[in-house]
Amino acid sequence: GQNIDQPTEMTATEGAIVQINCTYQTSGFNGLFWYQQHAGEAPTFLSYNVLDGLEEKGRFSSFLSRSKGYSYLLLKELQMKDSASYLCAVMDSNYQLIWGAGTKLIIKP
Amino acid sequence: IAGITQAPTSQILAAGRRMTLRCTQDMRHNAMYWYRQDLGLGLRLIHYSNTAGTTGKGEVPDGYSVSRANTDDFPLTLASAVPSQTSVYFCASSDSGQGSTGELFFGEGSRLTVL
Numbered sequence: 001g002q003n004i005d006q007p008t009e010m011t012a013t014e015g016a017i018v019q020i021n022c023t024y025q026t027s028g029f030n031g032l033f034w035y036q037q038h039a040g041e042a043p044t045f046l047s048y049n050v051l052d053g054l055e056e057k058g059r060f061s062s063f064l065s066r067s068k069g070y071s072y073l074l075l076k077e078l079q080m081k082d083s084a085s086y087l088c089a090v091m092d093s094n095y096q097l098i099w100g101a102g103t104k105l106i107i108k109p
Numbered sequence: 110i111a112g113i114t115q116a117p118t119s120q121i122l123a124a125g126r127r128m129t130l131r132c133t134q135d136m137r138h139n140a141m142y143w144y145r146q147d148l149g150l151g152l153r154l155i156h157y158s159n160t161a162g163t164t165g166k167g168e169v170p171d172g173y174s175v176s177r178a179n180t181d182d183f184p185l186t187l188a189s190a191v192p193s194q195t196s197v198y199f200c201a202s203s204d205s206g207q208g209s210t211g212e213l214f215f216g217e218g219s220r221l222t223v224l
Contacts, residue, residue, distance in 0.1 A: 004151065033212075035213075040218075041217065041218075042199060042215035042216060042217050042218055043152075043199070043213075043215050044215070045212045045213065045214075048212070087151070087152070089151075089152075096154070096168075097152075097154070097213075098151070099151030099152040099153070100151050101149055101150055101151050102151070
């Protein structure tokens with residue numbers, strides 16, 4: 001079956017760096033997405049990776065290794081507003097999006 | 110710019126009742142989607158529409174129906190609600206259809222409780 005694994009919850013300190021991992025097993029691969037979802041709100045797009053390597057976008061970076069079925073989202077200079085759930089999603093060979101359950105990130109002062 | 114509007118934002122419903130969740134977008138996106146989000150589970154696709162006049166089944170379509178009479182509107186109907194349909198429902202759109210790699214834009218969600 002198809003599976004996306006990411007940690008349920010992580011805690012980090014304001015100003016620090018945190019890495020949220022995502023591993024996947026899917027039937028084929030057509031890209032990996034990261035979305036941010038604040039409590040009680042809609043998910044919003046953060047990044048899309050289809051080739052191996054690191055994509056940097058301000059304080060957020062996303063890395064992909066297709067051979068390892070692995071991605072991470074790196075958040076630098078953490079701010080309190082970064083407290084949210086981070087959703088990893090993979091598009092399989094049928095262009096169906098498979099979603100992970102999300103990682104709840106708690107930022108402490 | 111409204112983006113995607115869902116209604117109602119919250120509803121408590123008796124089991125067996127019929128319910129329609131409304132979704133309207135003003136971005137002229139071709140594709141629209143309905144997801145449900147349950148605690149501890151990833152978003153699960155219920156139904157989708159790649160373009161006006163066409164619809165398709167997602168991962169969990171049973172008990173739900175959709176229609177796409179025009180580009181902007183994509184209502185989701187529960188013909189006879191059951192408690193297992195208690196969930197948060199998100200409507201989403203993209204400017205390209207199922208089978209593409211376009212970014213999804215989500216509505217604010219509709220929280221449905223079936224008693």
